[in-house]
Amino acid sequence: MPAEDTTITRVHATPLFIHTRFDLPGYTRDAALALCLVEVETRGGLVGHGITSITEEEVAAAVVNEVAAHQILGEDALAHERIWDKLYWALTPRGQTGYACHGIAAIDLALWDIKGKALGQPVWRLLGAARPAVPTYVTFGFPAMDRDALADAARHWAGLGITRLKMVVGHRALQRRDGTPILEIIREDLARIRAVRDAVGPQVQLYLDANCSLDALHARWLAQAVGELGIGFFEEPIVENDPRQLALLRSQVQVPLAAGQNEGLLHRFRALVEAESVDVLQPNVAIGGGITQCVKVAGLAAAFNQPIANGGAWTHHNMHLHAGLSNGGLVEYHHLAVLVCEEVFGRLPRPDGTGNIALPEAPGLGFSPDAAAVRELAKRPTSHGRSRA
Incomplete structure (x- = not known):
């Protein structure tokens, strides 16, 4: 004691x-x-x-x-x-x-x-100490960046040894902030994704995140259009993470689907699993009830032989979950969120040349x-x- x-x-x-x-x-x-x-x-x-x-x-x-x-x-x-x-x-x-x-x-x-x-x-040792480092993907591509900036940023991260990159698509499409038709938004997204793929070549895994900004129709259009571009998963493609519509979309496209970062309680993850809605569950310890609940989400995923990954940023809090548990998965290194965290906590661990982050040995969260x-x-x-x- x-x-x-x-x-x-x-x-x-x-x-x-x-x-x-x-x-x-x-x-x-x-x-x-x-x-x-x-x-x-x-x-x-x-x-x-x-x-x-x-x-x-x-x-x-x-x-x-x-x-x-x-x-x-x-x-x-x-x-x-x-x-x-x-x-x-x-x-x-x-x-x-x-x-x-x-x-x-x-x-x-x-x-x-x-x-x-x-x-x-x-904390990662208290959770089980499954691994001393976690694999990451870098969220680098944001809506304010044009195609050239996206391509340059992708080449920058790939040059640092990062082989997994994520970009935002469908940004606020359903909100219609500026009146742009949704189809026009996702056609531009498709061009942006192709620009990134051309910039980094086939060896880099690409991930997409719509932040619940699309309806099922347009999510399907984009998912089918990128089917041959080697997409690791398409995160939160449909508004409200609708389990029924996600399950239907999953049956219609070859791109794996992921969701869960914004779900607050365990029953929402159960609904995603029961409906066979996604390929990857994404509990986030800074959003969905903390580590105490996310351990249970990980257990639910393990019972159904379903992988988990971190979505929704906050790398250095979520890495403890994924390093601690045997079924831990990818951790998101969200470039903007990390910069913001470093304003509060000072410099934090960054991915090494293989795209992994080593876990701290300091007690607690380590910062x-x-x-x-x-x-x-x-x-x-x-x-x-x-x-x-």
């Missing part, structure tokens, strides 16, 4: 909207992402940190600060299963998914960080936020432009 008193005495979430700068050959651009940082402290002085994202940072922080924190003060930080269940019944008693699940995920990550520090072990940097970042406007002053 740890010598420290692991009773939870403080829980606090800080909403952050973090600006950073891409600087790649042929492409330089300012960018930003929202992030909610959660800190949990114990009576014995141990402090753990977790994050969540792909949501409004202020709402996620309010879930933690105004509701969840009050539920777990006085609990043992090592009792992650008890705390998870308590938060489930406090925040999602009727199986809702959404902001509450984001809050649970961030708290759960902080608790695992504390557990590792209390026991003197990195901690720079308190001064967080204070400065917290002063900046929110993602909606509101000042925090």
Whole structure:
């Protein structure tokens, strides 16, 4: 047992909207992402940190600060299963998914960080220590990049030894932000995918991610059009990860399908499996209920002999899951998300020349936020432009 008193005495979430700068050959651009940082402290002085994202940072922080924190003060930080269940019944008693699940995920990550520090072990070893390094794919291709910039960026990463690359397609197509017809958007996507394939050759595996931005008709059109381009998987091709439509699409195309990064509760993964909707399940510890739930998703996948992979970014939190479990898979090295994380945590491990990332041996998650940097970042406007002053 740890010598420290692991009773939870403080829980606090800080909403952050973090600006950073891409600087790649042929492409330089300012960018930003929202992030909610959660800190949990114990009576014995141990402090753990977790994050969540792909949501409004202020709402996620309010879930933690105004509701969840009050539920777990006085609990043992090592009792992650008890705390998870308590938060489930406090925040999602009727199986809702959404902001509450984001809050649970961030708290759960902080608790695992504390557990590792209390026991003197990195989280991936506590989970089973299946492998000391994880294979990655690099998400490099974003909508603001034109075809030439995409090709240049792909060549850059391939030149560093990266053999797995992912790019975004169908960006906000169903939102029709600028009135562009969906078919026009995905025709351009097809040209962009071909430009990347021509740039890196057949030896690099390409992955696509539509971020739930397409309907079934246009997802099928694009998936069939890229069938001969060697696509590793097509991630979240259909709005709302509709299990029935995903299953139908899977039967109609040869490109493997993946989904799950945005699913908040285990029953959503069960629905994907039961409908035979996807080839790859993608639990994300920073979004879908933390490590505690994602271990169960991995168990569900193992029971059905279905691979898992990390989608939805946050490499350095998700790599612990995939290194710890015997059925761990690919981890996403999302270039923008990593740059944002490094604004908070400082320099983080990067893929080596073989595309693998070595896991840390430091206790817990192996990295901690720079308190001064967080204070400065917290002063900046929110993602909606509101000042925090």
